[in-house]
Amino acid sequence: MRALRNSKWSKYGPDVLPAWVAEMDFAVAEPIQQAVQRIVEARDYGYPMRNGDKAGAAVTVSFAARMKERFGWEVDPALVLPLADLVQGTYAPVLAFSEPGDGVVLQVPNYPPFRDVIQTTGRKLIPLAMRDDGSRHVCDTAELAGVVDGRTRIFVLCNPQNPTGRVFTRAELQAMARFAIDHDMIVISDEIHADLVYPGHQHIPLASLGPEIAARTVTITSPTKSFNIPGLRCAVLHFGSARLRDRFLARIPARLMGDPNAIGVDATVAAWSAGQPWLDAVTAHLLRARDRLVGRLQAELPEIRCHAPEGTFLAWLDCTKLGFNTSAFDFFHDKARIAFSAGETFDPACHQFVRFNFATSMPILDKLLDRMVTAVRRS
Ligand SMILES: Cc1ncc(COP(=O)(O)O)c(C=O)c1O
Known part of the structure; x- marks a missing residue:
């Protein structure tokens, strides 16, 4: 993915996993x-x-x-x-x-x-x-x-x-x-x-x-x-x-x-x-990714509030209960090496929120979730 010259994979350093801008990690339809x-x-x-x-x-x-x-x-x-x-x-x-x-x-x-x-x-x-x-x-x-x-x-x-x-x-x-x-x-x-x-x-x-x-x-x-x-x-x-x-x-x-x-x-x-057959396959994958994301958050990070999105490949995570002393974006960037979209860019009051782009493969999704869990447990 890092060989691509897109925003998602180019903006942050090589040790940061990107889950921010609304780009998907899937090859384009034939x-x-x-x-x-x-x-x-x-x-x-x-x-x-x-x-x-x-x-x-x-x-x-x-x-x-x-x-x-x-x-x-x-x-x-x-x-x-x-x-x-x-x-x-x-x-x-x-x-x-x-x-x-x-x-x-x-x-x-x-x-x-x-x-x-x-x-x-x-x-x-x-x-x-x-x-x-x-x-x-x-x-x-x-x-x-x-x-x-x-x-x-x-x-x-x-x-x-x-x-x-x-x-x-x-x-x-x-x-x-x-x-x-x-x-x-x-x-x-x-x-x-x-x-x-x-x-x-x-x-x-x-x-x-x-x-x-x-x-x-x-x-x-x-x-x-x-x-x-x-x-x-x-x-x-x-x-x-x-x-x-x-x-x-x-x-x-x-x-x-x-x-x-x-x-x-x-x-x-x-x-x-x-393009519909491709889109159908992508939507089926995104549904599994969404459910895995929401399920793992509920089981392993229940302090994070997240309603399963009804559409889009973006999840809105309320991290208020984790009590970070920085913005949620900074916490995950600095401690988990993950780049989410910062909540405060969507509403200045939402600095304890991040937007999670889950349009990626299951192994990368799991890696993102593993990094989140480890960083929160260590904090
Ligand atoms: C709600 C919404 N509107 C508009 C856009 C802009 O899309 P584009 O730059 O491809 O026209 C985006 C991109 O993420 C979006 O999420």
């Missing part, structure tokens, strides 16, 4: 590899055309087919904009649909770049707490009564949620949709982890709930997480109505979003159209 090889072998590096159209159009068509097949959600490719990545796909609608000083509701803890988007664009963060109810993390928009006002323009929803691994139920999504409608907000719905959901749970695209919520929802997604191709930079932004798309394009010209590159386009289309 159809994706073949799509990339085809371009490389033909040295086919011109402005890409696919099926008589600009290559990005192939992504929009593939996205529509994928949503229909996986989630029964009818998508019009004309409402889809291809782009390079989802952080870009968060900045752009924030800039298009709000002004500096306006409020943006964000579930906390959350994927760190969302906080950066709100801060660097001069918007005001309105936190919506994800609370541990004893068996999972939940949020209640009723807590925001009196906090949101006419200048609260946007609700950033992350579903499945990073880092808690929640896959919101239809009832929860309906409540969030009602809240957004009642307060006239635009929702940016990040659904990048939608393909990695475990038995007993179901991903429901927010915009599929109905036309009223769709008309104010920008859905952003890509195959980069579930198919482990984050270096290939290709994503989509979907508008739930033509009016929403036109309002967006009046503020952010499509040219400003750039075009995804040829390799990203072909890899995305290959992932969505021919």
Whole structure:
């Protein structure tokens, strides 16, 4: 793994086991590899055309087919904009649909770049707490009564949620949709982890709930997480109505979003159209890894609170009861030589949390857990 030049295995020293950034340790699906090889072998590096159209159009068509097949959600490719990545796909609608000083509701803890988007664009963060109810993390928009006002323009929803691994139920999504409608907000719905959901749970695209919520929802997604191709930079932004798309394009010209590159386009289309057998095998492995992680923590480190994630390959570990006198990230980095994602990057109050990326082989997973147990016993 260390021969790879990816973030996960390159950032920390050779004695540190990485379990941080959302990259998986699994070889890419064969159809994706073949799509990339085809371009490389033909040295086919011109402005890409696919099926008589600009290559990005192939992504929009593939996205529509994928949503229909996986989630029964009818998508019009004309409402889809291809782009390079989802952080870009968060900045752009924030800039298009709000002004500096306006409020943006964000579930906390959350994927760190969302906080950066709100801060660097001069918007005001309105936190919506994800609370541990004893068996999972939940949020209640009723807590925001009196906090949101006419200048609260946007609700950033992350579903499945990073880092808690929640896959919101239809009832929860309906409540969030009602809240957004009642307060006239635009929702940016990040659904990048939608393909990695475990038995007993179901991903429901927010915009599929109905036309009223769709008309104010920008859905952003890509195959980069579930198919482990984050270096290939290709994503989509979907508008739930033509009016929403036109309002967006009046503020952010499509040219400003750039075009995804040829390799990203072909890899995305290959992932969505021919990658499912690979994804099924990976999901089955991740389910075993999740259960092993949660089981070993309960048996050997019961002081750590961790609800089995319902989706994603990320587990959110509350280490408060271990009483570290440093942050949980520093403890495990210094004493166990493990690099997790630091809880405080998801929410400044969460310095006793770490996010554990368990998308690795069973031997590495066991080594990570062994190191944790040994370090805690010694402390
Ligand atoms: C919730 C969420 N959104 C967006 C991204 C960004 O993905 P990308 O950089 O591949 O577009 C990530 C990456 O981990 C993520 O977890």
